Amino acid sequence: MKQSALLDHPFGARYAAALPAADAARQDARETLALEGLPGPKREEWRFTPLRGLAKIPFIPAASADDIDVCDLPADVPRFTDAHRIVLVNGVYRADLSDTASETGLTVTEAKTPDHGVDAPLAVLNAAYMSGGVTISVRGVVAKPVHLVSIGAAGAEPAAFHPRLAIAVAPAAKLTILETHHGLPGQPYFSNPVTTISVGTAGVLRRYVLVREDSEAFHLATTVADVAADAKFDAFHLGLGGALVRQEISVDFVGEGAAVRLNGAYALMGRAHHDFTTFMNHDMPNCTSSQVFKGVVDGESRGVYQGRVLVARHAQKTDGQQLHKALFLSRGPQIDCKPELEIYADDVKCAHGATTGELDPDHLFYLAARGIDPQAARLLLVQGFLADALENVDDAVVRDILSGEISGWLMRKASA
Amino acid sequence: MALLEIKNLHVSVGGKKILNGISLALNAGEVHAIMGPNGTGKSTLSNVIAGRDGYDVTEGQVLLDGQDILAMEADERARAGVFLAFQYPVEIPGVTTSAFLKTAINAKRRAEGKPEIDAMEFLKLVKAKQKLLSMPDDMIKRALNVGFSGGEKKRAEVLQMTLLEPRVAILDETDSGLDIDALKIVSEGVNTLRGPDRTFLIITHYQRLLNYIVPDHVHVLVGGRVVASGGKELAEQLEAEGYARYLSAA
Ligand SMILES: Nc1ncnc2c1ncn2[C@@H]1O[C@H](COP(=O)(O)OP(=O)(O)OP(=O)(O)O)[C@@H](O)[C@H]1O
Numbered sequence: 001m002k003q004s005a006l007l008d009h010p011f012g013a014r015y016a017a018a019l020p021a022a023d024a025a026r027q028d029a030r031e032t033l034a035l036e037g038l039p040g041p042k043r044e045e046w047r048f049t050p051l052r053g054l055a056k057i058p059f060i061p062a063a064s065a066d067d068i069d070v071c072d073l074p075a076d077v078p079r080f081t082d083a084h085r086i087v088l089v090n091g092v093y094r095a096d097l098s099d100t101a102s103e104t105g106l107t108v109t110e111a112k113t114p115d116h117g118v119d120a121p122l123a124v125l126n127a128a129y130m131s132g133g134v135t136i137s138v139r140g141v142v143a144k145p146v147h148l149v150s151i152g153a154a155g156a157e158p159a160a161f162h163p164r165l166a167i168a169v170a171p172a173a174k175l176t177i178l179e180t181h182h183g184l185p186g187q188p189y190f191s192n193p194v195t196t197i198s199v200g201t202a203g204v205l206r207r208y209v210l211v212r213e214d215s216e217a218f219h220l221a222t223t224v225a226d227v228a229a230d231a232k233f234d235a236f237h238l239g240l241g242g243a244l245v246r247q248e249i250s251v252d253f254v255g256e257g258a259a260v261r262l263n264g265a266y267a268l269m270g271r272a273h274h275d276f277t278t279f280m281n282h283d284m285p286n287c288t289s290s291q292v293f294k295g296v297v298d299g300e301s302r303g304v305y306q307g308r309v310l311v312a313r314h315a316q317k318t319d320g321q322q323l324h325k326a327l328f329l330s331r332g333p334q335i336d337c338k339p340e341l342e343i344y345a346d347d348v349k350c351a352h353g354a355t356t357g358e359l360d361p362d363h364l365f366y367l368a369a370r371g372i373d374p375q376a377a378r379l380l381l382v383q384g385f386l387a388d389a390l391e392n393v394d395d396a397v398v399r400d401i402l403s404g405e406i407s408g409w410l411m412r413k414a415s416a
Numbered sequence: 417m418a419l420l421e422i423k424n425l426h427v428s429v430g431g432k433k434i435l436n437g438i439s440l441a442l443n444a445g446e447v448h449a450i451m452g453p454n455g456t457g458k459s460t461l462s463n464v465i466a467g468r469d470g471y472d473v474t475e476g477q478v479l480l481d482g483q484d485i486l487a488m489e490a491d492e493r494a495r496a497g498v499f500l501a502f503q504y505p506v507e508i509p510g511v512t513t514s515a516f517l518k519t520a521i522n523a524k525r526r527a528e529g530k531p532e533i534d535a536m537e538f539l540k541l542v543k544a545k546q547k548l549l550s551m552p553d554d555m556i557k558r559a560l561n562v563g564f565s566g567g568e569k570k571r572a573e574v575l576q577m578t579l580l581e582p583r584v585a586i587l588d589e590t591d592s593g594l595d596i597d598a599l600k601i602v603s604e605g606v607n608t609l610r611g612p613d614r615t616f617l618i619i620t621h622y623q624r625l626l627n628y629i630v631p632d633h634v635h636v637l638v639g640g641r642v643v644a645s646g647g648k649e650l651a652e653q654l655e656a657e658g659y660a661r662y663l664s665a666a
């Protein structure tokens with residue numbers, strides 16, 4: 001029942017009143033939001049990731065707060081030298097912090113209105129209060145990668161922001177983008193980005209996403225991607241921080257021969273919650289999707305992987321693989337893993353697998369036999385488990401950045 | 417006093433008795449070889465000395481410099497100078513050989529009160545030792561033992577030994593899987609480490625290794641017992657006759 005699926009939430013009239021009058025697109029979304037609300041625990045896709053805690057926080061629109069002052073890039077934001085840098089603070093493009101030298105084929109514009117209808121519930125919330133973002137269009141081969149930095153910050157009150165990102169890769173064009181999401185400590189902030197991606201015929205998009213939000217922050221990101229014939233979409237998502245993080249990624253195969261690789265890793269400590277929810281909509285023949293997700297969990301944390309692969313009747317010769325591997329560092333955490341295969345075609349190659357385990361005692365003994373103490377040995381093995389996931393990151397510079405982020409997480413864990 | 421002394425060692429695994437009162441004294445400067453049929457407890461003995469979990473020592477002692485090490489953790493024993501070259505080295509995905517080697521070297525240096533090795537010095541040292549063992553330079557960039565061939569794994573074990581310079585080195589069938597040239601190279605690696613402050617316990621099925629690493633003592637292990645000890649001629653005799661006479665006696 002709709003009623004039981006609804007949650008009371010802070011994004012109603014009070015929230016809207018803090019903002020200037022809405023345009024038609026936003027108004028439309030607000031009406032849908034008023035009807036549908038935020039998903040409650042009875043909504044199957046949200047069963048493992050409850051929004052009760054989030055819904056109790058009286059967020060104000062970050063745009064309406066006049067006590068937020070971010071004038072520098074925080075020191076802990078990785079520096080991707082030799083990349084175009086686009087910086088968003090609370091979802092709003094900041095030319096003063098960005099550095100996008102002009103390059104033929106690359107166009108970056110500020111997004112003004114939520115012009116793509118995405119019907120996931122958090123995308124409706126995003127459209128209702130869309131507060132900035134950028135559109136990145138690519139023609140031809142863009143040699144320099146793009147580094148998009150998102151900084152979240154609240155003032156005296158908890159603040160929310162809802163940016164729109166669009167990445168459009170023209171036919172045969174190529175782009176590598178690294179997105180890193182960070183924030184400042186203080187009152188909780190809520191980052192609710194929606195990203196729409198289109199990869200044109202025979203285009204190539206490499207998208208790497210790091211979510212390392214502040215430990216009190218919320219991050220619920222929705223990505224929808226259209227992948228055309230013979231195109232390649234290669235994604236890697238790393239979740240290393242935030243109180244509640246969900247990275248939801250849906251891919252529509254809109255042409256034959258497309259290849260999608262969607263990999264990810266997460267590491268959780270304390271009471272952190274991280275959710276990867278993916279949907280591969282195989283609606284065309286001869287496409288491949290491959291997913292490998294790895295998680296390390298400690299403390300009382302909770303990791304979620306929900307992967308749905310749908311193969312339409314006419315989508316023959318689909319190859320759809322998914323694998324989730326979890327490593328428990330203690331008895332406290334919980335993992336919910338729900339792979340779903342829905343296949344209506346008869347000539348396909350699809351499989352899913354899941355493993356959970358603790359550190360291998362044979363590995364620990366091997367390291368001990370070389371004089372490495374148990375704490376250092378565990379560190380090395382956990383790092384190895386996560387580093388192994390990075391093997392799939394083709395860009396060497398990005399791989400180094402992400403590997404450094406994993407070391408950072410381990411250091412935070414050691415000192416926690 | 418022997419550098420390593422094993423005294424009347426009885427060990428069971430999961431209630432099954434494997435070692436039945438082994439006594440051996442390894443003096444500094446000596447090389448001891450152990451030979452024996454499959455499943456007689458050679459690896460069990462090495463694992464117990466190195467401190468692997470899962471073994472019940474029901475009786476006996478293992479003394480390093482006269483101190484019982486059986487209560488020590490495996491990593492403490494290693495830092496005290498015990499090294500085991502594994503019969504089956506494990507593959508550890510994601511951990512690069514170089515990160516592993518550096519961590520191991522620094523663990524030892526810290527225990528000795530020395531500063532951590534600097535990156536340049538580390539690379540130089542590893543490169544030199546790799547050259548000695550005819551190993552390619554880029555091997556240390558790969559994940560530890562992952563996809564290494566059988567012989568490469570054994571060479572990597574010997575590389576670790578030469579880098580860590582243990583006082584007691586146990587080589588559990590390090591020769592199996594090595595080609596003829598590699599056997600020579602690895603033996604030379606061991607021989608260069610031979611010295612007055614060090615002792616070796618070499619487990620092998622083949623006398624050929626002992627042509628290259630000439631042992632001071634050879635012991636025959638059958639049914640968890642040392643049933644015979646002698647000089648290097650004992651290995652030659654075993655090669656010719658097999659274990660038949662010891663098996664019937666045991
Ligand atoms: N964890 C265990 N559980 C049960 N039995 C074990 C265990 N470990 C060893 N054993 C048994 O103990 C015996 C001795 O094994 P060990 O590996 O020490 O033999 P080995 O002399 O090294 O043989 P090989 O020459 O084949 O390497 C074998 O019968 C083996 O099956």
Ligand SMILES: [Mg+2]
Nearest residue numbers: 458459460503
């Ligand atoms: Mg053995």
